[in-house]
Amino acid sequence: MPAIGRSAFAAGHLGELTQIITPHLVDEALAAARRVQKRVRKLPSRVVVYFVLTMTLFPACGYAGVWASMTAGLRSRAAEPSAAVLRAARRRVGVEPFALLFARLRGPVATTATAGAFWQGLRLVAWDATTVEAADTAGNVALFKRHRSGHGPAGYPQVHLSALVECDTRTSSMRLLTTLLDAHRYPAADLARLYHQRWEAETAFFALKATLRGPSQVLRSHHPVGVNQEIYAYLITYQALRITTGQAADTAGLDPDRLSFTVALRTLRNSVISTSCHTDSVTAALLDPRHLHPARRRDRTSPRTVNRTLSPYAYNKPKSGPSWAKSRITTRFTITPRASLTNDTGP
Numbered sequence: 001m002p003a004i005g006r007s008a009f010a011a012g013h014l015g016e017l018t019q020i021i022t023p024h025l026v027d028e029a030l031a032a033a034r035r036v037q038k039r040v041r042k043l044p045s046r047v048v049v050y051f052v053l054t055m056t057l058f059p060a061c062g063y064a065g066v067w068a069s070m071t072a073g074l075r076s077r078a079a080e081p082s083a084a085v086l087r088a089a090r091r092r093v094g095v096e097p098f099a100l101l102f103a104r105l106r107g108p109v110a111t112t113a114t115a116g117a118f119w120q121g122l123r124l125v126a127w128d129a130t131t132v133e134a135a136d137t138a139g140n141v142a143l144f145k146r147h148r149s150g151h152g153p154a155g156y157p158q159v160h161l162s163a164l165v166e167c168d169t170r171t172s173s174m175r176l177l178t179t180l181l182d183a184h185r186y187p188a189a190d191l192a193r194l195y196h197q198r199w200e201a202e203t204a205f206f207a208l209k210a211t212l213r214g215p216s217q218v219l220r221s222h223h224p225v226g227v228n229q230e231i232y233a234y235l236i237t238y239q240a241l242r243i244t245t246g247q248a249a250d251t252a253g254l255d256p257d258r259l260s261f262t263v264a265l266r267t268l269r270n271s272v273i274s275t276s277c278h279t280d281s282v283t284a285a286l287l288d289p290r291h292l293h294p295a296r297r298r299d300r301t302s303p304r305t306v307n308r309t310l311s312p313y314a315y316n317k318p319k320s321g322p323s324w325a326k327s328r329i330t331t332r333f334t335i336t337p338r339a340s341l342t343n344d345t346g347p
Contacts, residue, residue: 057265251283
């Protein structure tokens with residue numbers, strides 16, 4: 001791996017995830033997409049790719065804050081590029097290198113040795129979809145549209161995202177419909193219990209949209225091309241974190257569900273700021289006994305609710321308010337002629 005940290009415009013990095021998203025892998029994607037810079041630049045295409053990936057780790061920061069986080073640990077820091085320069089660099093690199101990079105990283109992480117990832121020789125997966133809010137601009141609205149309901153259009157245009165997600169063991173009870181008809185190989189009771197695993201897709205979407213992106217954040221890009229680039233960047237970072245988590249779980253012989261995505265993300269952010277690309281602090285934090293989830297977590301249920309209410313003040317409103325909240329109050333005013341300010345008797 002090329003040396004990291006000689007200058008602010010060096011090879012670029014993503015902290016410890018640089019061991020997975022290597023400069024060589026990034027260069028291959030750029031070459032295949034024909035997005036390698038054609039002349040010497042202070043912001044070569046590889047650095048731009050790592051900058052966009054770093055954006056996914058610091059979604060609440062502006063371009064200057066993201067750049068400062070990526071270069072904080074460098075021994076020599078050149079002049080900071082302006083937001084306009086970074087936006088132009090993003091447009092120059094485009095979407096295709098990120099799509100190719102994700103194509104290299106996507107796919108199942110669990111091996112046959114991963115606890116809870118297979119049942120009767122079958123890999124456990126769930127197919128589901130979600131939406132991601134984009135910036136409220138004319139270009140984004142024209143392509144992605146606004147979700148409409150009985151209350152009117154949503155506040156932000158929404159990008160629809162579907163995914164096939166790996167699962168592992170949970171328990172539940174329900175009525176079963178299946179095409180796996182060999183009752184000896186696929187017992188009905190086991191199949192019914194496995195259905196609860198389908199909610200692992202919801203857990204994955206929560207990690208992507210709430211833990212990684214932030215629960216109150218929308219995609220920052222103002223144009224559809226930037227939105228697509230940004231979504232691929234989030235998927236790349238998420239997948240790389242899951243690869244790290246899966247490898248750590250296999251090394252320790254643990255169910256991946258016991259390892260915390262939040263801990264991995266927090267430690268990764270620290271490694272980006274400190275430019276720690278060749279250490280294993282993420283794995284060490286994941287396997288720290290203080291951070292492990294219980295071996296058997298209780299089943300959790302949650303009723304379906306509206307994901308984003310129309311008003312930010314409605315989250316804590318009770319479903320049915322007290323009786324006085326719906327009472328009608330009538331107020332009557334009587335206006336009388338104003339008395340004269342003077343009279344015959346003087347002041």
